[in-house]
Amino acid sequence: MSEKYKTVAYYPGCALEGTGHGYNRSTKAVGKKLGLNLVEVPNWNCCGAMEVKNIDPEIQNYLSARNLGIVAEKMNVDTVMAPCNGCYHNLKKVEHDIAKKPKTQEVVDRLSQKAGHATYQAGQVETIHALDWIKDAIGEDGIRARIKNSLKGLKVANYYGCMYTRPRNIFPEKDQGPGSESTYKPHYMDDLLAAAGAEIVDYPLKTACCGGAHTLADSDTSTKLVLNLLQTAEVCGADIIATECPTCHSGLEMHQVRAETEHGIKTNVKMLYFTQLLGLALGISGRKLGLQENVSDARGLLKEKGLL
Amino acid sequence: MIGVNGMRTMAELEARLLTRDAALTPVALADELLDLCEQILCHWLSHKQVVPTEAKVEGFRLLALHRQGCKGEPSFNACRESCRELAYYYNLLHLEPEHPQITSRMAMARAVAMHLCLFVGGKFEVPELGDDCCSSQALRAGAA
Secondary structure, rough: OOOOEEEEEEOOOOHHHHHOOHHHHHHHHHHHHHOEEEEEEOOOOOOOOOOOOOOHHHHHHHOOOOHHHHHHHOOOOOOOEEOHHHHHHHHHHHHHHHHHHHHHHHHHHHHHHHHOOOOOOOOOEEEEEEEHHHHHHHHHHHHHHOOOOOOOOEEEEOOOOOOOOOOOOOOOOOOOOOOOOOOOOHHHHHHHHHOOOEOOOOOOOOOOOOOOHHHHHHHHHHHHHHHHHHHHHHHHHOOEEEOOHHHHHHHHHHHHHHHHHHHOOOEEEEEEEEHHHHHHHHHOOOOOOOOOOOOOOHHHHHHOOOOO | OOOOOOOOOOOHHHHHHHHOOOOOOOOOOOOOOOHHHHHHHHHHHOOOOOOOOOOOOOOOOHHHHHHHHOOHHHHHHHHHHHHHHHHHHHHHHHHOOOOOHHHHHHHHHHHHHHHHHHHHHHHHOOOOOOHHHHHHOOOHHHHH
């Protein structure tokens, strides 16, 4: 095991305390099983998500900077891990904006002073995703060595969504050649789940749009996009779509139901967080991984495959 | 959406993509999908009052059209990978038409083309599609 990322600050964000609770449970359970330490950021606040950004992007930057500032000032670690693509994206964005846009640093300084806490400076904290965390701290060999219940026989399509790789300029560590993550064809989730024994299908819509922010305001557009994601996964032969973002996950689940109820089009592919799949392979019980909390209930399929 | 310069309308393009023409060879399918997707991007550019380019990027007009579509509209990068995937499948279908997985590859190419169609169609309905996530910009930025 690499010492890098063995202990990281954990920023769960709001979705992991709500609709993505199964992701929260499984991330913590997998970390514990792998001997990795997650220390939750004390008194964390909203990352600004899209709601604040749409009112004032600089206020959203301040909110994300405050979280990074807590890690820099009050925690004895230099890395924060965010499993949610939206949180991860916003933390990376403020890091980029502070470094490149003087106005952002001015706003962050002014509001931090007003709120009575230290300001955040670019480069004090590294933000990583849950995929980076496990890939770099444990790696594929580390996963293979710890497998108790191989995912062999399970066909998985990996869906990364958009905010893990776009816009490319806020992820300078990606697209850096062999071994680094790709923004065009991300592969970290593929690598980890393949190491756990899963059969990864070639899925051409890994980062394709799901309607995202418009999932409620314009449901028909989102339902059409999601339905194509689901049907394509089935054409690829996937039993499961693995996700690494609570918003993507909820969107796929919700519009799978909506496609059936509103348009009469049923799809059978199931959605699971990649941490739930890794957890099963590591021998963690389905209950501890929060499988019962997913709208898309994969437990029957997993039983058929001998994984539960 | 009305057809532009003799192109099929967006509805016609979507309908064509939904058609499963079993008689098409892999090469013919690749050619048709590329043509349909170029037309889709031309619709977007015409809507933005931009004259679609005839230039090519990496050998594909589709990629040049996509690059054109992103100018001043970074959220259009949400379909960058779909365009690149289509170019990838175009090459696969042309280079290995007898490949044992050709049926699957043809289905994947269709799925990618359909996603491009749905995304661009979605942008006509909701211009902010992709703003928050893919370009990290505020929705309704003008109003902020």
